[in-house]
Amino acid sequence: MDLQEFLATEPTHDRDDLVDLRALDFVSSYDSHLMCPICHCPFVEPVRLQCDHVFCHKCLQSAITTFRSADSDEFPCPSCRTPTTRVSTSVPRLLVNMCDEIQVRCPLQAEGCAELLPRCHVQSHVDKYCGYRLVPCPDDSCEKKIRKRDLQSDERCLHGYFLCSRCEEDVMEKDFEEHDKELCSSLETTCVDCGTTLPQRELKKHVDACPDVVSPCAASKYGCQVKIRRADSGTHEQTCPLISLGPYFEAQNTRLNSLELTMRHLQQRNEIFEDGMSNIRNTLLESARAGRSNRRRSVTEPDRTQSQNEDDPTETPNVFSSNATTYLLSLHESLREEVSQMSHALTDLDARASMTIMNECLRIKEDMAHTNAAVNSVRMQVQWLMNPRLHNGARTGVIRTNTASTAEARSQLTSTSAPGPSSAAGPSLGPLRPRRPSDTGREGTKL
Amino acid sequence: MGSQKRIAKELAELVESPPAGISVELVDESNLYEWKVHMEGPEGSPYQGGDFILKLSLPTEYPFKPPTVSFATKIYHPNVTNDEKGSMCLGMLRADEWKPSSKINAVLQFARQLLAEPMPDDAIEGRIAEQYRNDRVRYDEVAREWTRKHAIPK
Numbered sequence: 001m002d003l004q005e006f007l008a009t010e011p012t013h014d015r016d017d018l019v020d021l022r023a024l025d026f027v028s029s030y031d032s033h034l035m036c037p038i039c040h041c042p043f044v045e046p047v048r049l050q051c052d053h054v055f056c057h058k059c060l061q062s063a064i065t066t067f068r069s070a071d072s073d074e075f076p077c078p079s080c081r082t083p084t085t086r087v088s089t090s091v092p093r094l095l096v097n098m099c100d101e102i103q104v105r106c107p108l109q110a111e112g113c114a115e116l117l118p119r120c121h122v123q124s125h126v127d128k129y130c131g132y133r134l135v136p137c138p139d140d141s142c143e144k145k146i147r148k149r150d151l152q153s154d155e156r157c158l159h160g161y162f163l164c165s166r167c168e169e170d171v172m173e174k175d176f177e178e179h180d181k182e183l184c185s186s187l188e189t190t191c192v193d194c195g196t197t198l199p200q201r202e203l204k205k206h207v208d209a210c211p212d213v214v215s216p217c218a219a220s221k222y223g224c225q226v227k228i229r230r231a232d233s234g235t236h237e238q239t240c241p242l243i244s245l246g247p248y249f250e251a252q253n254t255r256l257n258s259l260e261l262t263m264r265h266l267q268q269r270n271e272i273f274e275d276g277m278s279n280i281r282n283t284l285l286e287s288a289r290a291g292r293s294n295r296r297r298s299v300t301e302p303d304r305t306q307s308q309n310e311d312d313p314t315e316t317p318n319v320f321s322s323n324a325t326t327y328l329l330s331l332h333e334s335l336r337e338e339v340s341q342m343s344h345a346l347t348d349l350d351a352r353a354s355m356t357i358m359n360e361c362l363r364i365k366e367d368m369a370h371t372n373a374a375v376n377s378v379r380m381q382v383q384w385l386m387n388p389r390l391h392n393g394a395r396t397g398v399i400r401t402n403t404a405s406t407a408e409a410r411s412q413l414t415s416t417s418a419p420g421p422s423s424a425a426g427p428s429l430g431p432l433r434p435r436r437p438s439d440t441g442r443e444g445t446k447l
Numbered sequence: 448m449g450s451q452k453r454i455a456k457e458l459a460e461l462v463e464s465p466p467a468g469i470s471v472e473l474v475d476e477s478n479l480y481e482w483k484v485h486m487e488g489p490e491g492s493p494y495q496g497g498d499f500i501l502k503l504s505l506p507t508e509y510p511f512k513p514p515t516v517s518f519a520t521k522i523y524h525p526n527v528t529n530d531e532k533g534s535m536c537l538g539m540l541r542a543d544e545w546k547p548s549s550k551i552n553a554v555l556q557f558a559r560q561l562l563a564e565p566m567p568d569d570a571i572e573g574r575i576a577e578q579y580r581n582d583r584v585r586y587d588e589v590a591r592e593w594t595r596k597h598a599i600p601k
Contacts, residue, residue: 022452023452037547037548038453038510038511038547038548039452039453040453040456040457041452041453041456062511063511063547066508066511066512067511078511078546078547078548079546079547079548080546081546
């Protein structure tokens with residue numbers, strides 16, 4: 001809300017007709033941060049500014065009226081002087097609770113109320129419960145006030161004076177009960193121990209000093225059964241063995257206490273250590289298991305498995321003595337795994353070998369084909385070279401039969417060296433012509 | 448009245464745990480608004496050994512208006528007027544610089560700090576400030592002389 005609105009609001013817990021929370025007697029110490037910087041008391045109805053500084057509702061109102069220059073909308077924060085136009089009445093619940101929790105004395109402690117209570121309960125305590133609050137006398141004609149606890153149910157005025165029949169003093173009726181029982185000077189009582197008669201109001205003082213009061217021996221807690229008059233206690237103390245032992249007992253007691261304390265400490269520590277031990281054992285077990293299965297997986301190195309086999313028997317009794325079966329089962333399991341891995345590797349190798357063999361075969365076949373082709377072409381060329389010779393030989397055969405016969409022999413030679421078409425061509429010797437080169441290719445492919 | 452409660456609280460705190468070299472009392476037990484402050488001259492300053500009496504008066508609007516501090520003992524200092532009033536110029540005590548959250552404890556400690564380290568730039572006595580800046584030896588001499596004359600009980 002803005003400043004005008006804020007000034008118009010009225011603090012709900014901080015009014016003159018209510019208990020003044022700032023005048024209370026604070027019993028518990030509180031943090032200095034819970035203190036309003038203006039009134040230096042724990043916040044009463046805290047409100048917050050834009051700069052996050054917190055003040056009491058009432059304090060901030062007076063600060064605003066003092067600091068704000070006329071008809072301006074803003075005023076400087078009393079803590080940091082940041083110009084501020086808005087006030088927020090919502091502060092963290094935590095802050096309010098911390099302020100409300102602070103222990104205070106009842107503001108009526110002067111009247112005799114010894115109540116200690118949290119600050120937030122003071123108002124209701126004073127309004128409803130505190131018996132020491134002065135209320136107007138129920139009798140309308142009487143102007144005096146009376147403590148709430150003294151009010152009678154029939155609402156009589158208790159301010160009339162009585163004449164005490166024994167001491168002849170004037171006593172107001174509201175105080176009469178107290179007077180009658182304790183304060184009246186005529187009241188006498190006898191001390192049960194010494195038999196002296198004395199005024200009642202001095203009884204308390206007397207009992208503390210009476211020489212005839214019988215009290216247990218000072219060493220009663222160590223077992224001395226003697227009860228003795230105060231006057232004689234001096235002589236008893238000198239003879240009582242337990243009193244002289246008193247300091248020794250005392251020292252022993254303190255020693256025992258401290259020993260028990262250390263015992264408890266040690267027990268606690270021992271428990272902690274045992275916990276830690278079992279934790280460590282568990283982790284060891286797990287890591288050993290994990291390590292073993294890891295090692296078994298790397299079977300390709302035989303020396304590893306060797307070392308593992310050497311390790312295992314030494315480790316097993318320590319760690320696995322309790323469940324050897326489990327260990328054996330796991331060993332079995334891992335071995336089975338190894339075997340399956342091995343078989344996998346084997347099939348793999350097999351496949352790879354057959355593949356390479358096949359590759360090699362193909363290559364060799366191809367080579368052979370090439371060689372065949374080459375041989376064929378060579379043959380064709382030789383034939384081609386031979387053909388003109390044969391032709392010439394046939395033409396000159398009429399003239400030179402000798403040469404023809406030699407040519408015949410030569411042609412037969414070639415035909416033996418290269419069987420096939422030449423032998424087919426050989427007998428059908430008509431008009432022999434040189435063969436076209438393209439034919440050689442055809443011949444080659446036929447082969 | 449709100450101001451009285453706070454003043455009483457601050458006075459109780461100051462009497463219970465006074466800051467170093469400072470002690471406070473009321474001029475008149477029935478008047479919370481006039482305080483008498485004894486301040487020892489800080490060690491290492493020319494005021495060392497002196498017992499200076501200050502008057503601190505609080506306005507009825509306290510803590511919304513600043514208190515005023517003046518030296519009842521004469522002192523040779525750039526920030527204290529060299530007259531009967533002995534008014535002191537403290538930045539935090541100016542009306543526009545004052546914050547309700549400042550405490551009297553802080554004011555007094557600040558005043559004592561000013562004795563140890565005068566602020567010639569913020570001076571009220573220009574002549575002394577100049578001497579403090581230019582002729583420190585002479586200034587120390589005079590200040591010590593004044594302290595001996597006025598502030599040391601015979």
